[in-house]
Amino acid sequence: xxxxxxxxxxxxxxxxxxxxxxxxxxxxxxxxxxxxxxxxxxxxxxxxxxxxxxxxxxxxxxxxxxxxxxxxxxxxxxxxxxxxxxxxxxxxxxxxxxxxxxxxxxxxxxxxxxxxxxxxxxxxxxxxxxxxxxxxxxxxxxxxxxxxxxxxxxxxxxxxxxxxxxxxxxxxxxxxxxxxxxxxxxxxxxxxxxxxxxxxxxxxxx
Amino acid sequence: xxxxxxxxxxxxxxxxxxxxxxxxxxxxxxxxxxxxxxxxxxxxxxxxxxxxxxxxxxxxxxxxxxxxxxxxxxxxxxxxxxxxxxxxxxxxxxxxxxxxxxxxxxxxxxxxxxxxxxxxxxxxxxxxxxxxxxxxxxxxxxxxxxxxxxxxxxxxxxxxxxxxxxxxxxxxxxxxxxxxxxxxxxxxxxxxxxxxxxxxxxxxxxxxxxxxxxxxxxxxxxxxxxxxxxxxxxxxxxxxxxxxxxxxxxxxxxxxxxxxxxxxxxxxxxxxxxxxxxxxxxxxxxxxxxxxxxxxxxxxxxxxxxxxxxxxxxxxxxxxxxxxxxxxxxxxxxxxxxxxxxxxxxxxxxxxxxxxxxxxxxxxxxxxxxxxxxxxxxxxxxxxxxxxxxxxxxxxxxxxxxxxxxxxxxxxxxxxxxxxxxxxxxxxxxxxxxxxxxxxxxxxxxxxxxxxxxxxxxxxxxxxxxxxxxxxxxxxxxxxxxxxxxxxxxxxxxxxxxxxxxxxxxxxxxxxxxxxxxxxxxxxxxxxxxxxxxxxxxxxxxxxxxxxxxxxxxxxxxxxxxxxxxxxxxxxxxxxxxxxxxxxxxxxxxxxxxxxxxxx
Numbered sequence: 001x002x003x004x005x006x007x008x009x010x011x012x013x014x015x016x017x018x019x020x021x022x023x024x025x026x027x028x029x030x031x032x033x034x035x036x037x038x039x040x041x042x043x044x045x046x047x048x049x050x051x052x053x054x055x056x057x058x059x060x061x062x063x064x065x066x067x068x069x070x071x072x073x074x075x076x077x078x079x080x081x082x083x084x085x086x087x088x089x090x091x092x093x094x095x096x097x098x099x100x101x102x103x104x105x106x107x108x109x110x111x112x113x114x115x116x117x118x119x120x121x122x123x124x125x126x127x128x129x130x131x132x133x134x135x136x137x138x139x140x141x142x143x144x145x146x147x148x149x150x151x152x153x154x155x156x157x158x159x160x161x162x163x164x165x166x167x168x169x170x171x172x173x174x175x176x177x178x179x180x181x182x183x184x185x186x187x188x189x190x191x192x193x194x195x196x197x198x199x200x201x202x203x204x205x206x
Numbered sequence: 207x208x209x210x211x212x213x214x215x216x217x218x219x220x221x222x223x224x225x226x227x228x229x230x231x232x233x234x235x236x237x238x239x240x241x242x243x244x245x246x247x248x249x250x251x252x253x254x255x256x257x258x259x260x261x262x263x264x265x266x267x268x269x270x271x272x273x274x275x276x277x278x279x280x281x282x283x284x285x286x287x288x289x290x291x292x293x294x295x296x297x298x299x300x301x302x303x304x305x306x307x308x309x310x311x312x313x314x315x316x317x318x319x320x321x322x323x324x325x326x327x328x329x330x331x332x333x334x335x336x337x338x339x340x341x342x343x344x345x346x347x348x349x350x351x352x353x354x355x356x357x358x359x360x361x362x363x364x365x366x367x368x369x370x371x372x373x374x375x376x377x378x379x380x381x382x383x384x385x386x387x388x389x390x391x392x393x394x395x396x397x398x399x400x401x402x403x404x405x406x407x408x409x410x411x412x413x414x415x416x417x418x419x420x421x422x423x424x425x426x427x428x429x430x431x432x433x434x435x436x437x438x439x440x441x442x443x444x445x446x447x448x449x450x451x452x453x454x455x456x457x458x459x460x461x462x463x464x465x466x467x468x469x470x471x472x473x474x475x476x477x478x479x480x481x482x483x484x485x486x487x488x489x490x491x492x493x494x495x496x497x498x499x500x501x502x503x504x505x506x507x508x509x510x511x512x513x514x515x516x517x518x519x520x521x522x523x524x525x526x527x528x529x530x531x532x533x534x535x536x537x538x539x540x541x542x543x544x545x546x547x548x549x550x551x552x553x554x555x556x557x558x559x560x561x562x563x564x565x566x567x568x569x570x571x572x573x574x575x576x577x578x579x580x581x582x583x584x585x586x587x588x589x590x591x592x593x594x595x596x597x598x599x600x601x602x603x604x605x606x607x608x609x610x611x612x613x614x615x616x617x618x619x620x621x622x623x624x625x626x627x628x629x630x631x632x633x634x635x636x637x638x639x640x641x642x643x644x645x646x647x648x649x650x651x652x653x654x655x656x657x658x659x660x661x662x663x664x665x666x667x668x669x670x671x672x673x674x675x676x677x678x679x680x681x682x683x684x685x686x687x688x689x690x691x692x693x694x695x696x697x698x699x700x701x702x703x704x705x706x707x708x709x710x711x712x713x714x715x716x717x718x719x720x721x722x723x724x725x726x727x728x729x730x731x732x733x734x735x736x737x738x739x740x741x742x743x744x745x746x747x748x749x750x751x752x753x754x755x756x757x758x759x760x761x762x763x764x765x766x767x768x769x770x771x772x773x774x775x776x777x778x779x780x781x782x783x784x785x786x787x788x789x790x791x792x793x794x795x796x797x798x799x800x801x802x803x804x805x806x
Binding site: 032048053055060062064 | 244245248249251252253256322325326327586699700702703704771774775779781782783784788789790792793794796798799800801
């Protein structure tokens with residue numbers, strides 16, 4: 001209790017003749033500004049400026065010119081949702097409503113339907129409509145945790161872009177299916193939970 | 207048409223001169239705004255304004271950039287081979303030499319720019335660009351250029367009588383041909399290389415100033431409800447007025463000499479060579495490159511500059527705002543205080559030059575030495591007082607953003623604000639022009655005389671090369687505007703370097719330091735001038751040698767700065783990468799922070 005604030009000691013500027021005479025210090029100060037200006041101008045003009053992420057601690061301009069330049073998000077960043085696809089292009093989602101149940105913001109709305117043709121395993125459901133309201137979403141990632149089929153992921157690496165009107169934030173099924181992960185894959189790396197392969201997920205086996 | 211010009215030539219000359227000066231000063235105001243922002247950003251390691259963009263069709267850009275080079279190339283070829291051919295070759299050898307040097311300069315500098323471009327962008331359109339991109343060290347382009355310059359000089363200087371005829375012929379014909387060829391090549395390459403589609407033109411942020419000016423024109427002109435409407439509107443007008451009229455007495459070049467027909471000036475008879483004594487030779491008439499050559503000279507400037515105080519004080523008083531009232535009071539007291547020191551600081555210069563006319567001051571400096579060498583103390587005092595008069599840092603207490611918001615113009619919006627703002631920058635240019643005219647030799651450079659480049663120390667002539675009257679005068683005009691630009695640039699550096707004085711410090715500095723110092727300067731100058739004029743011829747010749755030495759000092763300092771600048775431009779960059787964070791590791795895997803097109 002009561003150690004006080006421990007700060008970095010900064011030496012008082014000396015008040016020797018050179019400092020008190022003002023003009024020598026003015027000349028030195030102009031030298032500093034001129035040097036900075038010409039060095040940075042040269043590096044901007046010649047395209048030699050710092051990489052804002054890799055050389056952020058070096059001298060010189062390290063501004064990130066957003067949105068042309070973006071600091072990449074960490075790999076586990078929860079971005080805009082995507083619906084992963086099966087190899088035949090249908091969504092992996094089986095409309096089990098786990099995600100919409102888990103969702104604390106209640107921003108997912110699913111209308112379930114059944115595949116009509118026998119090839120698609122007539123007993124299997126699919127989302128007729130799958131809507132996420134990105135304005136209500138709090139990006140908690142519970143839907144991804146809840147999904148038994150790895151059908152919904154938040155690994156797009158993008159955040160919702162600002163739009164002009166609210167209805168543009170309502171992402172429909174087709175929109176969600178069009179997104180991919182940063183490497184451009186629309187499938188998922190996790191084949192075992194693919195319902196189309198006839199696997200029963202391990203955790204559902206008794 | 208010719209008769210019309212002859213009848214109204216005085217008026218036409220005046221109008222042309224006003225247009226030149228107005229064009230320079232008014233255009234420089236937004237350019238300096240841009241420079242100020244750019245400097246602020248780059249000194250603080252920011253990117254600065256670079257977002258304003260104009261989408262220009264490629265063919266327009268091609269035309270705008272390639273046409274001047276094309277016209278210059280055609281003009282060089284036409285002038286040298288059709289209108290002023292070098293017959294016999296001896297007459298054109300000097301001209302040819304300088305043109306060959308210029309062609310070399312254009313060639314290597316453009317090669318360097320091209321190399322820089324392809325090395326940054328990486329896309330080479332042809333084998334030449336690929337070679338430039340893949341060369342190990344582009345500094346060799348610069349070294350090769352320097353070597354070529356030297357080689358040309360040696361070839362020119364070392365031509366012996368035996369081969370002089372061939373050398374003269376080679377220079378007289380080859381020089382103009384090389385320059386015209388290089389310019390046409392540049393034009394053709396620009397036309398070939400600029401993409402045909404839409405080009406996004408950013409001009410390094412210069413467009414922001416233009417956007418701001420447009421914005422000012424369309425903003426609401428708000429007047430505070432209890433403000434004095436008339437005085438509130440008069441404030442910016444009175445403030446801008448002195449800034450716009452003072453450049454009338456600033457000479458921007460040496461007098462142009464014309465021959466006469468029936469005793470009247472004839473514009474078609476431009477003198478071939480200028481006389482070295484006086485303004486013009488017998489039977490010629492001078493057109494001074496100065497809008498008004500007033501006999502009171504620089505006193506007019508103080509008279510006009512003094513009215514600026516009224517503008518600031520009126521604006522502060524009439525706005526019905528405590529901040530602006532404080533700002534107006536500060537502005538009035540500060541400007542009145544420094545007006546005294548500013549006026550007295552030039553008295554020493556009057557004594558040395560023996561005239562208050564600016565044109566004659568520059569002539570004195572051309573014959574002797576720059577004013578800064580005879581009045582060094584006055585230069586610094588006048589400089590400080592001029593900055594205080596413009597209310598710029600470190601004397602910007604009247605604006606003092608951190609204390610009284612914007613001071614006397616806090617209640618101004620729309621174009622009235624723009625008038626204050628423009629006025630400030632035009633005053634900056636005016637004060638730079640005055641400093642250049644009175645202390646830094648105006649349109650002259652050491653060793654650059656009215657008729658020739660003449661490098662000499664005492665009686666030893668080191669180099670002598672004749673110039674025509676027109677070339678010498680145009681060179682002088684270019685030198686003047688170049689000096690004013692550099693001086694304005696330097697004043698903006700001052701703004702980003704120095705912190706603001708406290709108000710009492712400003713007053714104490716003005717009355718307790720500046721005033722005694724300028725009076726001491728007057729006394730000292732008087733004693734020295736008396737002593738020098740009554741001393742013997744040995745002192746006079748010693749002073750002459752010292753004056754020649756100052757010329758070498760100026761040229762030496764300029765060369766030193768130029769070399770230092772070139773070294774800075776060409777220095778390679780080595781940087782340490784910092785990849786300990788996960789994001790940096792990801793970026794490091796890609797190689798660089800990714801660029802994406804703008805969205806939404």
